[in-house]
Every structure is written in structure tokens, then in C-alpha cells.
Amino acid sequence: MSALARLVSDHATVAGSLPASVVTRDGRQAALGVVSALGLPGGREENWRYANLRPLDELRFVPQLTNNAAAIEQARSLLPEPLAGFDRFVFMDGLFAAPLSADTGSARGVSIDTRAPLDAAFGQYSTDARFGALAVAFAPEALSITASANATRDIEILFVAAREGTESASYPAVTIHAGEHARLRIVERHLGAAESATFSNAAIDLRIGPAAQVDHVRVQQLGAGAVHFDTLRAEIGADAGYTLDTVALGARSARTTLHARLAGRGARIGYAHSVALTEAQVNDTYAVIEHAAPGTETTQDYRGIAAGRSSVAFNGHIVMRPGAAGSASRQSLRSLLAGPGAGADVRPQLEIYTDDVKASHGATSGKLDEHMLFYLLSRGIERRVGQSLLKWAFLTGLVARIGIPALRTQIERAFAQRFTGEDAAVAQELV
Amino acid sequence: MLKIENLHVTVGDRKVLNGLTLEVPTGEVHAIMGPNGSGKSTLAYALAGRPGYEATQGRVLYDGQDLLAMPAEERARAGVFLGFQYPVEIPGVNNVYLLKAALNARRKAAGLAEIDAFEFLEYVRGKMKFMQMDESFLSRGVNESFSGGEKKRNEILQMLVLEPRLALLDETDSGLDIDAMKIVAQGINSLRGPDRSIVLVTHYQRLLDHVQPDRVHVLSRGRIVHSGGPELALELERRGYDWVLEASAA
Known part of the structure; x- marks a missing residue:
């Protein structure tokens, strides 16, 4: 059975238990239909050449629908030291673990809901809809963070792959909405100590309102057998700023698909991605940043170090739309080979449809x-x-x-x- | 202290030094001047052991040792210091770590124990105060986002911390405003002493207003073509290099 057929079959098994309040049954079917129609990505597709999709063919990952108290307590030992001033929300195998988390509801102008209905547009990405749609089809819960105008809050979200002994699948779905002039600091971590294979397919959707600032740090430290795919979309409004600092150390196979759209005049994004791999790990990123308004700015930095037989890849694609006059982008993409069998591929791509933009890029692969x-x-x-x-x-x-x-x-x-x-x-x- | 005999150096397939001979006695400050492309920086790099700067003929004795046979790090540990014209930025390695590691490497080579962390900080703070540098520089990445003047000041700070026997300062004056120049010159002068030699590689005379050399040498086409006392620098400033080059060609 192909990976796609297995996913469709798994979905049929669990669909009746997935809450319609998060995504309606029709909505889930439609999302699955997107994946079925397009098929799962393969190595022949240019933007998936360096991703390792084989584990999806080799293993059956079982979606988790419930957590129990004993497992939650067991997961406590996996949690890192708390960050002062941050409210922590923990998800185990994609399911909210209230005993390990701060109170949901509203505080300091920011409301947190773990069973919020997903927006109809969630997961509909122009870059690549498939894994985002898969998260919509399977998500048992959805975390929603909504900051009203001028609100400020620091939030830590932990996704823990905790289950031992089974090949479990989790589908975290997160929506973040920062209202005008809101300031959010978000730390998102994916952790797992288990050696057993787990599959996490995370989808995160950010809407950043005018003059808001979101500083987002993502750290992926999953176990050695993990397979982790994530899809991130950000829509950045006028004079708003989004910093995204990502760090990836774990997982056997990891892939990030990112699409950020600088939608309002003066919107800015600073994206920095650091990766350190060893043994036979694979980490691949395809990041599209779209300048759709005048005076928008991108800085993009990548540092990937590959030891052993591991492989790092980063494809940084910047698009300057016709309305993006006066915009600027800078890319600095560097990889370092630290093992005799290691591999690296870094690619800056520029697509420019308007004059009066500045776009610089540098990419190196190699030695110190x-x-x-x-x-x-x-x-x-x-x-x-x-x-x-x-x-x-x-x-x-x-x-x-x-x-x-x-x-x-x-x-x-x-x-x-x-x-x-x-x-x-x-x-x-x-x- | 430093004796260079008939030194030929090739960079890539380009011969840059062509039989350079120079002696710098202990305790003296010598200035190497010359037009662009004459080989001044190549001399500094070759003495510091930069890879790619290949000595094809001649020899260099440093305190009687064959300097060219030593790898770059060994030269540094033996007391040779190069102040770079364009110091590189190394984000991720902070200044305090580099200074301490460099000082301990030098101490180890001299048979001394590693410096105590507290004693080290006191020592460095004293040097920073002298160089009028803010202590926040210590925790920043090496030269990271430093202005041109700050980088040069940082080079001199490193020199003061390491107290080398032979300092090679490559265009240390370039890119400095007059106030920074005075501070840098003060740092260089503070290191003058009977056990130490300093070689100033410079294009202009202005640093020599503040650091008076014992000898001035003119380098052209990879050789020393003229030498004199400190007054030579003033004459070069007044008349340019052509008269020296013409005289040496005759």
C-alpha cells in the first residue's frame, strides 16, 4: 500500500472521532481531497528533491486521539527549563496536556484556545498545499492565539513526541493572529526523547496586523527516529515585523515548507535558520518570501552544518511582485560539510517583477x-x-x-x- | 631580533618580494613605506605565516630561529604579532574568549601556567581602559559589527594583552580619524621597549608623527630600495616616492 493510500485509510478509521468543532467533517474530507488529487510529493519534484520522504512509505504512523494522565506525567521529565515570563502550553503527541500548561482563555489581551475552529483558509498555501491540508484533515485539536490591538504576551508552545513503542502520528495545528500594534514573542519547540519512530506534521498560520511585531523562535529537537514535516504561512501587514529564528537538531527526516507574504507597505521579515545534523539525518527547507507591497524588507540567513552522512538543504526563494517598488532583500546562505559522507545544497532564488528593488544574495557550501x-x-x-x-x-x-x-x-x-x-x-x- | 636575507615570496603565480633584505635590531621601531603594490602587506603576511604566501628563496631569522620553518600559530606563540590591515569578523567567538585563549597559548609556550580567570579580567580591563574601549566589546563577537576604527583599536588591544616580542603592524593607521590615531599611537608607544621590536607598515607619514621610528625603509617592487632615519619619512611625505625610485633604478 502506498503512503497516500495508507493515510486515506487511516483517515477513514479516525474521521468519526475527530472533532467537527475544529474542522467540519466536510472540511476534513475536502482537505484530504487536496492531498489525494495532487498526490504526496516525490523526489522528482524540484522543491522536494532533497527531502527524505521514504519513512512515510516504510512505516505506518498511527494518529493519536487521546492522552492519559500517566503518559502526561511521564512527559514531564522531557520538558526543558521554563522561560521566565513565558506562559507555557504543552501538547503531547499533538494533544493538549492541560496539567502541564498555563491556563487557556484570555489574559493581557491575548486569548488562547486549544479547540478553536480552524479558519477555512488554513492550510491553503500557494507554495505547497499538501502537508498543510493533511494537518487540516487529521488535526484533533487546534491551538489559536489571538492578540488584540496593542496586546503584549510571551508564549511558549511545546510539542512533545512522548509515546514510546508505537509509531505514532501527530498533527499540530496553530493559528496566531496579532492585532494592530500587538507584540508577541512565541517560542515553539518540538521535542522528543523517544528513539521510536514518530511522525509529526505541523501546520502554523500567522496573520500579523498593521505595526504589530511577532518574534518567533522555533526549535526542533526531536528524537533520532522522528520524521517531522511542517508548513508555515505568515501574512505580514503594513509596518509590521516578523522575526523567525529556527534551529533544527533532531529527527531522522525533517522538512519545512514556508511561505511568508509581505502584504502591507513597509512589512519586514528577518528569517534565520540554523541546522546541525549528524549520522544520516536529512533536513530540507523550502522557503518562499513574497514581497507584495512597496517598501518591504527581507533578511534571510541560513547556516547548516552536516557531519557524518547527513544532508542539509535550503532553497530560499524571494519573489518581488509588481507592486513591491522600493523593497529590499538580502540572503546569506551557507553550509559547511563536516563529514566525509555529508551533503549540502543551498540555493538562493530570486524572481523579480519590478524595477526599483534591491536584492542581494550570497551562497556558499564547503569548508571553514x-x-x-x-x-x-x-x-x-x-x-x-x-x-x-x-x-x-x-x-x-x-x-x-x-x-x-x-x-x-x-x-x-x-x-x-x-x-x-x-x-x-x-x-x-x-x- | 629580525633578520631577513634575500627573501623571495610568491603569492599564487605572482612574485611579490624579490630579494628583500632587512634587519630590525631588538628595541627598535622600523617603518616600511612604499607605493601601492610594492609588497608591504605581503612582507607582513609572509612573516606571520599566512598560507599562500610562499617563500621561494632566502631566509628569515627571528631571535636566531628559522621563522619560515614555523607554522603561523607557532610564530605567534613565540612572540610574533600581526596587526591586520583588514581584521576579519568572527561572529560566534567572543573577544574575551579569543584574548584569553591567545594569552594562554603564549604563556604555555613560555612554560607558564594558564592565567587565573579573575586576574585575566583585571588585566584586560586595564588594557581596555588604556585604549579607551568600552568593556562591552569583550562580550561581542571578534570584530563583529565594529567600525573600521574600532577594529584597529581592537588589534592594538590584542597586541597590548599579548605583549609580543615582534609586532608587525600592517597599515594600522588606515581608516582612523585623528583622535583614534592618537589612541592607537599611544598604544604602540606604550609597548616600545628594549626587549621588543616593532615594524610599522604604512603608506603615509601621518602615523609617524605620533610614533617616531628609528629607521625608515622604502620598499619598491619587492625590495628595500632606500633606508634612512626618521627624517626620510618627512621627505617622502614632501617629495613622494618617485625620486627614491628613480635614484634606485639609476
Whole structure:
């Protein structure tokens, strides 16, 4: 049976138990229909060439519909240190774990609902509708965060792949709406200690109103057997800002499909993605940023380091629409090969339909920077220490801009654990 | 301290130094001047051991040791310091880490124990105060988002912390306003001493208003073509390089 046929069959099994309040039965069927009509992506599709979709063919992931109290308590040990000032909301295998979470409802002008109806437009992405639609078809719950005008709140969302021994599937769905002048800081983490295979297919939809600011950090630290696909869409209004700092360390196979649209005059996005892989991990990102209004700005930075036989890929696609006069984009995409069997592919793509825009890009794949290395050597630093320092600098350079010091430290510790030998000794000193 | 004999250096397939001979005795400050493309920076890089700068002939003795046989890091640990014309930015490695690691590497080579963390901070703070640098620079990435002047000041700070035996300063004055120039010159002068030599590579005379050299050498087409006392720098400033080059060609 193909992966798609299995998903359709699984859906038929669980459809009766999925809440119509989140997505109506017709809505779920329609979403599944999108996937069925288009088929699951394959390696022959240009934008999926580097993703590893094989686990979907090899394994049957069973959607989870209930959590029990014992499992929730068991998951407590997997949770990272809380971040001061952040309200935490925990989902286990895609299901809300109230005992581990702050109160839902409304506080400081921001309302939180874990069973909110999904917007009809949710998951309808121009970039690639399929995995987003799959989340709509299967989502047992949906987290909705709505900030009214001028509201400010810090929110941490944890998705924990906790179930041991079964090949479980989870379908987190999140909607974030920031009203005019609202300021949200969102930390979204995907965690899992389990070695067993899990499949998580997350979809997140952000609407950022005029002059609002959303600072969003995503950290993916799933277990070694995990398969993690996510689809993110952001619509950014006039004079609004969206920073997206993502860090990926875990999962056997991970893929991000991102589509951000700078819809209002003066909208800005700063997207930074850091990836550190080892063994045979695969991490692939396809990010489209669309400038659809005048005076919009993008900065996009990618740092991927591949050790062992792992493989990193990033396709950064910037589109300047005809109405985007006076807009600017800057891309800096770099990958580093740190293993004899490692692979990397970084691709900046520019599509420009208007004059009067500035678009710069740089992409490199390869070795450590010789100028930096010589600088360190000229200060008496041993060559192997210098190389370790530069690997560390390469990886943590983007993390330094995350404005939550405690989270930054947690991420750096996770990076340090990824290093081995001399690299590890240097990393431990720098954390 | 430094004895360069008939040095030929190739960068890629380009011969840049063509039989350069120079001696810098201990305790002296020498200025290397010359027109663009004469080989000034190549000399500094070759002495510091930059990969790609290949010595094809000649030898360089540093305190009697064969400098060219030593890898770059060993030269640094033996007390050779290069102040870069264009210091690189290394985001992710902070200044304080680099300074401490560099100082400890130098101490280890001298048979000394690693410096205590508290003692180190006190020591660095003192040097920063002298260079009129804010302490926040310590926690920033090496040269990260520093202005041109801040980068040069940071080079001199590193030099003061490491207290090298031989300092090679490559166009340290370029890109500095007059106030920054004075601070940098003050840093260089503070390091002058009977056990130390300084080689200033410079295009213009203005740094030499503040750091008076013992000797001035003119480099052209990869060789020293003229040498003199500090007054030579003033003459070069007044008359340019052509008269020296013409005289040496004759």
C-alpha cells in the first residue's frame, strides 16, 4: 500500500472521532481531497528533491486521539527549563496536556484556545498545499492565539513526541493572529526523547496586523527516529515585523515548507535558520518570501552544518511582485560539510517583477573560512582548536540574535552536545 | 631580533618580494613605506605565516630561529604579532574568549601556567581602559559589527594583552580619524621597549608623527630600495616616492 493510500485509510478509521468543532467533517474530507488529487510529493519534484520522504512509505504512523494522565506525567521529565515570563502550553503527541500548561482563555489581551475552529483558509498555501491540508484533515485539536490591538504576551508552545513503542502520528495545528500594534514573542519547540519512530506534521498560520511585531523562535529537537514535516504561512501587514529564528537538531527526516507574504507597505521579515545534523539525518527547507507591497524588507540567513552522512538543504526563494517598488532583500546562505559522507545544497532564488528593488544574495557550501582561521592562528590558537572554534561560530552566529538569553543558552548547550572530540571541549568552554 | 636575507615570496603565480633584505635590531621601531603594490602587506603576511604566501628563496631569522620553518600559530606563540590591515569578523567567538585563549597559548609556550580567570579580567580591563574601549566589546563577537576604527583599536588591544616580542603592524593607521590615531599611537608607544621590536607598515607619514621610528625603509617592487632615519619619512611625505625610485633604478 502506498503512503497516500495508507493515510486515506487511516483517515477513514479516525474521521468519526475527530472533532467537527475544529474542522467540519466536510472540511476534513475536502482537505484530504487536496492531498489525494495532487498526490504526496516525490523526489522528482524540484522543491522536494532533497527531502527524505521514504519513512512515510516504510512505516505506518498511527494518529493519536487521546492522552492519559500517566503518559502526561511521564512527559514531564522531557520538558526543558521554563522561560521566565513565558506562559507555557504543552501538547503531547499533538494533544493538549492541560496539567502541564498555563491556563487557556484570555489574559493581557491575548486569548488562547486549544479547540478553536480552524479558519477555512488554513492550510491553503500557494507554495505547497499538501502537508498543510493533511494537518487540516487529521488535526484533533487546534491551538489559536489571538492578540488584540496593542496586546503584549510571551508564549511558549511545546510539542512533545512522548509515546514510546508505537509509531505514532501527530498533527499540530496553530493559528496566531496579532492585532494592530500587538507584540508577541512565541517560542515553539518540538521535542522528543523517544528513539521510536514518530511522525509529526505541523501546520502554523500567522496573520500579523498593521505595526504589530511577532518574534518567533522555533526549535526542533526531536528524537533520532522522528520524521517531522511542517508548513508555515505568515501574512505580514503594513509596518509590521516578523522575526523567525529556527534551529533544527533532531529527527531522522525533517522538512519545512514556508511561505511568508509581505502584504502591507513597509512589512519586514528577518528569517534565520540554523541546522546541525549528524549520522544520516536529512533536513530540507523550502522557503518562499513574497514581497507584495512597496517598501518591504527581507533578511534571510541560513547556516547548516552536516557531519557524518547527513544532508542539509535550503532553497530560499524571494519573489518581488509588481507592486513591491522600493523593497529590499538580502540572503546569506551557507553550509559547511563536516563529514566525509555529508551533503549540502543551498540555493538562493530570486524572481523579480519590478524595477526599483534591491536584492542581494550570497551562497556558499564547503569548508571553514581560511581568513578567519588564519586570524586565529596568528593569535597563537592551535589549528585544531581554531577549526573547532570556527565550527562553533558558524553554528551559533545566528542564534546570538535570539533575544531570550535563557533560551539561547539552552540551544547552545544542545549544539555543544552535538559536537564530539576536540570540538566538544571547545564548545563546552564557550557555552 | 629580525633578520631577513634575500627573501623571495610568491603569492599564487605572482612574485611579490624579490630579494628583500632587512634587519630590525631588538628595541627598535622600523617603518616600511612604499607605493601601492610594492609588497608591504605581503612582507607582513609572509612573516606571520599566512598560507599562500610562499617563500621561494632566502631566509628569515627571528631571535636566531628559522621563522619560515614555523607554522603561523607557532610564530605567534613565540612572540610574533600581526596587526591586520583588514581584521576579519568572527561572529560566534567572543573577544574575551579569543584574548584569553591567545594569552594562554603564549604563556604555555613560555612554560607558564594558564592565567587565573579573575586576574585575566583585571588585566584586560586595564588594557581596555588604556585604549579607551568600552568593556562591552569583550562580550561581542571578534570584530563583529565594529567600525573600521574600532577594529584597529581592537588589534592594538590584542597586541597590548599579548605583549609580543615582534609586532608587525600592517597599515594600522588606515581608516582612523585623528583622535583614534592618537589612541592607537599611544598604544604602540606604550609597548616600545628594549626587549621588543616593532615594524610599522604604512603608506603615509601621518602615523609617524605620533610614533617616531628609528629607521625608515622604502620598499619598491619587492625590495628595500632606500633606508634612512626618521627624517626620510618627512621627505617622502614632501617629495613622494618617485625620486627614491628613480635614484634606485639609476
